[in-house]
Structure formats: C-alpha cells, structure tokens
Amino acid sequence: MRIGLITEGGYPYVSGDARLWCDRLVRGLEQHEFDIYALSRTERQEDEGWVPLPAQVSRVRTAPMWAAEDDGAGYGRRARRRFAEHYGELAAVLCAGGLAEAPEDGSALEADRFGNALYGLAELARDEGGLVGALRSEAAVRALERACRSRGALRAAREARVPDLLTVAAQLEHALRPLSLDWYEDDGLGAADLCHATSGGPAALSGLLAHHFCDVPLLLTEYGVRLRTHYLAAPDASPAVRALLATFHGRLTAEAYSRAALITPGNGHARRWQERCGADRAKLRTVYPGMDASRFADVGESTDCADPDSLVWVGRVEPTKDLVSLLHAFAEVRKEETKARLRIVGTPAGSEGAAYLGHCKALAAQLFPDEAEGPHTVGDNPVSFEEIGDPELLSLADAYASGAVTVLSSVVEGFPIGLVEAMLCGRATVSTDVGAVVEVIGGTGLVVPPRNPRALAEACVALLRDPERRERLGAAARARALELFTVEQNVAAFHGIYLEIVSRTPVRRVVLDDSGDPLPFAVPAEAHVPGRWTERPHGLVARGGPARPQGAPVRATTIPATGGAR
Template structure:
C-alpha cells in the first residue's frame, strides 16, 4: 500500500497537533510506504522531524513564493482562451452568487458547479495551459468585475474596484497552485485537513482515479473566518476570499470518498456544510500511554500548566486573565506556559508578555518556550488548562489526561468529548469561568487526584494510539478491497449528548460525474 499524506503548513516543517498526528500515522503503520505532499510558504522551510524509514519522499508545493515550479515566465497581455474562460465563468458564478443556506438546493448546486469548475481549471493546466497567468490575466479580472455586478446587483455593499479584483485574483492564483502541480501517484491520497490540501487529492482523482480520504482536526472553514476578522482587506476581497474557502470546503465534502472527522462536533459542522453521512466515520486521535506516564507527584505550589503552540487560536489572553483572578485568591499560584512560537505569531507572543506585565503577573506567569518532552510540561502542573477558541480533537488534552492530570478547557471542537466527566469544560473567552474551575481544582486535593485518575483511565479505554491506527488501516484497505460494514460505536461515557457516529461506508472506489474518470 502506498499512501500520499497531504499537509498544509504543518508536517514535517512545523510542530503542533496535526504534525504529531502525521508522524504517528506514518511511523505507526510501517508496512505501508508513504509520501508527504506538503503545501508550504515559499519552499525555504526545513524539516523539524526526522523522516521515518517508510517515508519515501517529501514533496513541497510552495504556495506563496514566485511562480510555481515549471511555470512559464510571466507574459504581458496573456490571453487564456475559451478553455479557461468557460470554466472560470462557472467558478465565479459559484463563488459570487449569494447562498442563503449551506444545506439548501441552491447550496448543493453551487458546490457541485464549483467542483466542476475546479476540474476544468485542472484540465486546462494539465493540457499545457498556464493557469497562474490565466488567473491574473486581464480577461479574468474583467470577468470577476462583471460577475459581481451581475450576481450581486441587489447588495448594498461597495462594488469591488479594479484593485480589489487584482488582490482577489492574486490570492486565488496562489491558493490554486496545487492544480498546476503534477498529480501524485498513490493507492490512496489522505488529506490531513480540508481546504487547500484537498486540491492535491482532487487532482489525483481526476488524473488517476485515486480514492481520497480527508481528516479534519479543527473546522478549516470556521478557522478561516476567524482569521479574516483580523485581515486588513476590503469588503469585496473578504467576500471573495471567504466564498472561495466556503466553496472549496463544500466541494471537498462532495468528492471525498471517506471523510474522517475527529469528533462528533466536527461531524455536525461537516453535515451542516453538505457532507454525506454515508461516507463519514468518526475517528478519534490516540496517544501511546507508555509515552505519557501518570505523574507520581505534584508541584510544590499550586500550578496551572499550558502546553501548545503560542497562537491566537489558543487564546492565551483569556488564560492569562483567568490566572490573574486565581492569583488574587491564591497568591502562591503559578502559571507555566510551554510551547514554541511560530515566526508568524511573534507579535502575538509579545502581546501575551505585555498582558502579563500589565496585570502584575511578571514572574508568576511565564512563557517558557518549547519543551523537549511534553510530559514534563504536563507533570509541571497541578492541572492543565486549554482556553482555545477553535480545536479539533486536541492532543494536548488527551496527553495531559494520560499523565493523570485533570483539565480545565473551553467548550470548542471535540474537547468535551475528550474530557467527559474527568475535568471542567467552560465557555470560550470566559476568563472568570476558567478561573473558577481552576480554583475549584486547586483547592480540593481529593477532587483533583480523583479526576486525574479517572482521566488516565478514560484515555486507556477510548483514546489509545493502537485503536486509532487500526481504524485508519481499515479505511485504507476498505478503499482498495471493500470491507464489511463496521458496527456502530456506542456513545462515549460522559459525552452522551455528543453521539459518536460511525456509519457504514462501502468500498468507495465508485465513479462520480465530478470524480474519477473510471
């Protein structure tokens, strides 16, 4: 079996939960041969993981450098011709037409048209057309402005300028570069997330009929919307960019053979955005319990520990504000924040340090940087906190639970499914609720130790790495040789309101109008 695993901004060039998952998957199934197709910034990235023996190749596709590899030199006045413009017209109609409901008939039609348009753009590039030049050509810019005026005629917002059209075209050209890359050859393509990564799988399906698996750790579309809250872009550019992400996510749900959400929470989001329940199989992340031994002691002073990358999505400002409340009640308490800071998040790192100083927490709350062994970070705390505003099924929570530490977390993604009744789950961005939960645990030794013991037991029963890897083996082999339908899984204890649904899926090497050529 040869698996092509597609990443975007993660493995093998950056640390984080998705990268850990990629590494576990490759090393954990050594009988398969693997190739990683990595969507990168400009190709200058250097791996931070030692390649496993069964990883044959890492193939980067830079999205934001100069012209894509193999592209012709830039040409002034490039005219792409009808082979491009016919597909691009459908692309723009799907992109610009307002959609009232993602689950409406109109929404389904829009997703299908967008997928057909993507295939047309792929075939234009495969037949020798310069897709990058076509997407930023005068013809494409004129089509964009005309489509907006025609399809959004009743909208009260500002009409895009030529500058807006140029900026949007520049963004779309970079994001569609995977369609111009040589299609990957493998038995299965596995996208580690929705969005741009799925373009690699689409190209392989259209070229070779390769089945596509898609995991979704967090909700890609939701995170794009959150990111664009801070973008300095015009109304029209925001509409076009976010419509692109929405349309791409929906198109990926249509073409994917097996969709593997990492929580029931993710599954509900995907269903809302047009995913087919008959092709979905909820698959939780797992950890190797031996690598996360239970702590045998506690720190000398009450300590809240955080482990993860320094990133706005982790909302460390809420954690720091919560600690300020804790500190007033327990002056001896400490907050230890472990984790590296990606280069793009240096400003956010500085804002965290500034907030610590403003709240008078210097010396009590410390950003300690990357730690060699995550276990040390979990053992360093009396409890472990996670105050994210977006998560999938979080490794840090499961790892902390395996170490026998109770957790205080925000109710996003699959966090509540992981924690169950072994910790406290509160509303996101509510620093007072976070503080109250932390104080309850820090003041009650018996409760803290009992929940820590229950947390490790929950991991051993439900979230081990061996369970997770076997599920992926079943999916891969089911796509090549159909397997009997699995029995539905029972809901997890402590999360009865969040049903774990694993519907049967057929051996999905089927042909679709917008899928395989077979």
C-alpha cells in the same frame, strides 16, 4: 497498498503543521507503501528540510504554494477561448453566491457548474500547459468584472471596484495553483490505490484532481476545518472580496466533501462544522489525533505531586489562550488559598505572542505588587513564567507533574492537545468550554464558561481544597486518554478506513498490449502487497490521460526518499 499522502505546509517538513501526526501514521502503517506529495507554504520551510523518513516512504514530490512560476506557455486562440469559458463560468458561480450546504437549498445546479468549471480549467492546464499566466492575466480580471456586473449577481459583488477585482483574482490564482501541477499522471497520484489529503484547501484540491483524472479514491482528514479559517480570515477586506472568496472556498469545500469516499474529522466540533458545510453524515468517521502516551507514563502512573498548591498552565503563549483572564482568576484564588501558586509554562508564538507574554508579566506584577521585585519582573511573585528545559522543568511531563491542577483558559481552541497531555499525566483539569474541550474531557474534569475569571477561580479552589477528588478525576482522565487518544488507536482506525475504501473501489488500471487490447491478469493481486512482486512487461503501457505537452508550470521537485533528512 500504495497511499498518496497529500499535505500542505506539513509532513515531511521539519516545521510542518501536524507533522508528528503524519509521521506516526506512516511509521505505524509499515505494511503499506507511501508516496508523499507536499505543498510547502514558505521558502523558509523548504530550507529547513525534512524529518527523517521511514523505509515505507517510496518517494517525495514537492511543490511550493508560496510561489508560482509562469512556464511561458503561449495559449493559442482555442486555448484562450477554453480558458475564458471555464474561468468565466467559475466567476459567474462565485458572483451568484450561496453554498451547496444541503440539497434543499436549490444550489445543486450551481455546484455542478462550479465543478465543471474547476475541472475544465484543470484539463486545460493538462493539455496546454500551466494556468499561472492566464490566471494573472487581464482577461481573468475582466471575466470577474463581467460576472460582478451581470444581472442577478450578489449585491456585494456588484459593488466590487477594480482593487477588489485585482485582490480576488490574485487570491484565486494562489488557490488554484494545484491545477497546474504534473502530479496527476499514471506515474504520479494515478499510481496510488488511495489518496489521503491531510487537510482541506490545496491538499484536498490535489486529491480531487487525482480522483477526476485517474479515479483514485479520496480520503479527506480535517483536524481543523479549513473553511472555518477562511471565514474568519481577512476581517479588514471589503465586503466584495469577503463575499467572493467565501463563496469560492465554500464551493471548493463542498466539492471535496461530495467527491471524497470518506471524511475523517478529528473531533465532534469539526464534524458538526463539516455537516453544516455540506458533508454527508454517512461519510463521516471521527478519528481522534494520536498522542505518544509513553512520554507521560512515569508521571501518569505516579500519585506524587511536586506542589499540591500549584496550578499549571502549559501551551503556546498567544492572545487566544486568554492568560489575562487566568491571571485575574488566580488573584481570586489567592484570596481563598494564600499558599496557591500559578506556573505558566510555554513559549510565545511569534512577535504577537512575545508582546502578549510581556503584557502578562506586567499584569502579574501589577496584581501582586507586594511580592514582585519590580514593576515588570517576577521574582517571588506567586506567578512564574517558565519554559520547557528550565532546571526545574526538563521535559513536558515534568511541567504537568509540577502542579496539582492543570488549567486551560482559552477563548478559541480546536482539539486541545495540552489537555490530553495533562490527562495522560493523570492530572485533574479545569478548562473553558471552547472547541472540543467538553468532548475530550468527557466528565473527567471541571469545565467553566470562557472569559469568566470568577467561575475559573471557583473551580480551581474547589479542586485545590479536595485532594481526593483531584486523584479520582486524574485517574479517570488518564484512563479516558489511554482509551481514545493514543497513537495506537489512531493508526488502527486509519488502517481500517484504508481497507474499507479500497475494498469497495473497483480495479482502475487497465494494462494494454502492443495492439491496444486489454491484457487480462496483467496486475495480479500480489501487486498490492508491499514488495516488488511484479514488474510491468516491456512495451506495455497503462491506460491514462494524455501526456503533458509542456513542463510543469509550478516549480515542483521529485526526490526519492532515502530514509533521512534532505
């Protein structure tokens, strides 16, 4: 079958989020044909290029989310009236507030109004050209203002000032950029048998439009719930801005959940969020991320330990990892186990991570003053800060093999990839109870409350003193990881889901002859088998929407995949 894989800030870009997961999925399903539709987040991401692409990727179409170019489409009176109607309706729904989380909340009508307004804007963009200029216009701001001042609007919306309205209008223009793309024709996403959006937000919106215009079924995968990110974003924004944008993203998420054929959360934590945000439980299929177990096979199958007195932390250095609590916990561990050492292996995440790393090094020197060479350096200090590639840690597997117990001290975590890596290495683990940790561990490690150094220390001491228990937990952890979290199980799950969706989707393409009548058997079954089995007869056209009268308003590129980096 032909899969339209829609990504945002991800595959096939070298620095893309979830790049490895998508690449493994595409390579693992070589019996299918993939078209990649990629929304880039930054200009730098585009400049860095793509990863090498396998032969089953037929083409790649890209468009930037970081910039939008007005195509200069001049709307006539009728088009301006259509825009005012649909955008005004969208603004009215946002100012009414509420989320379509459950049928009993009485918001089904509001959900229909939101969907009608959204698709009305998309149809306007398809018929008349892009929406960039219209969404940035004074008319859009005035429509928001009228909705905010209308009777029955949210209190926070009624209190919106001009700067708030300008901010909301700009954010809506950014979020609605996929409406202006030319991806939704028969030679684009309309040619796919299935659209697979790898995240919520803009990627899911593109899948919604393919479903609306071409009846292509939508599969939505979320390893991190995008709506939760929006709720936590912009804490310094005014109440009006937060309320209006939260309603918009909530409505868009509910619409995607409603229209998707199936939804695949990456863990139970994400699944519970999706259910609270309106997802139908019958549509949910939990599919865990797939890890390359072969990288850790040598360490996992060996019972040797480089240092039975060492604790190891591996990951990106940033405040949410709460290394401060880990250092305080290790100070308690040293009181009980004087030979214990702590190895912190990771690289800082941006400037904030670099500053946090400096703070942690200073704290380590302060907590162990008699063993440090200076106030801000770590020499013989029992805490070492290292990176992958150091002489003693040439690989990620070597990092986990360097200690007896792997520790995770995060206060915020989605799916704990580092924890799964430690499990594949057969290491006993001590983790904080955040995100999907308990679900991943499944009883094969110790779990303590977050921000509790004393509990963390007690769990670490218990495992350092009991090598037999460590060995039992490590073996059980490796067996669990091999059963649930490998690339093979991930690919097999999605292969089955693809077949399930397509098997219950009616044939959509109707081929017409020269007189405009349907042509029977024009798309035989062989057309769905990988390979060039059929060629469309000359002069026949597939039934679809009208051709765009003007060029794509958002700068987009279509580049045939050549199997290599751009």
